[in-house]
Amino acid sequence: MDALPSFYDDLDGFRAEGWRRLAEGVTNRYSPFHTPSLATVDAAGRPRLRTVVLRAADAGAGALRFHCDRRSDKAREIAENGLAALHVYDGRAKLQLRVEGRARLHQDDAVADAAWGAALTMSRICYGVEPGPGTALTAGDAYTMPDEDPEARIGRENFCAVVLSAERMDLLYLDRRGHRRAVFRRGTETWTGTWVAP
Ligand SMILES: Cc1cc2nc3c(=O)[nH]c(=O)nc-3n(C[C@H](O)[C@H](O)[C@H](O)COP(=O)(O)O)c2cc1C
Secondary structure: OOOOOOOOOOHHHHHHHHHHHHHHHHHOOOOHHHOOEEEEEOOOOOEEEEEOOOOEEEOOOOEEEEEEEOOOHHHHHHHHHOEEEEEEEEOOOOEEEEEEEEEEEEOOOHHHHHHHHHOOHHHHHHHHOEOOOOOOOOOOOOOEOOOOOOOOOOOHHHEEEEEEEEEEEEEEEOOOOOOEEEEEEEOOOOEEEEEEOO
């Protein structure tokens, strides 16, 4: 039988493992943590879900960053109520992570400029799609993408960096010898956590 992971009965270690996996997901595109599901809430209170690419994970600040088009539903929903959550299940690690908190759109500030500056051209081009995401089309191909942009500015006006400030993290580790689940809440700067029944 496999050895138990070091975080199995270590609450702080369990939280650290969640952030370690998130950080790894930023750089490892094969990790399930690279492409979490993002939940938002629409104006009618309905849940909305989609995949995003995780771009940054700052354990110290309790912050996660992803990018989106400001014309998208998710951008509108975040602008309206700021509610957001991310979910990942990593089957190999047998680990489910859920993070809930407040999300903020960055369009014309240093956070957005830095994120845009670090984005690859192939990613930037997506923000130049016309018409904007979610617009009904007369045919599947009735939209345009910009050519590769020598100035690399096309799409910048539609680009948003989104920072999710974590308020709650829920981790579930599956093991036949007994699952482990913990919930962590973030105050101004520190986390408090407790084991909970799985
Ligand atoms: C693997 C994968 C990665 C994606 N990454 C992003 C992303 O980082 N940002 C984004 O806005 N949409 C991303 N999408 C597209 C969204 O899942 C979604 O279809 C689109 O953004 C429209 O969402 P909305 O109408 O809810 O705003 C990705 C989709 C897939 C399948």
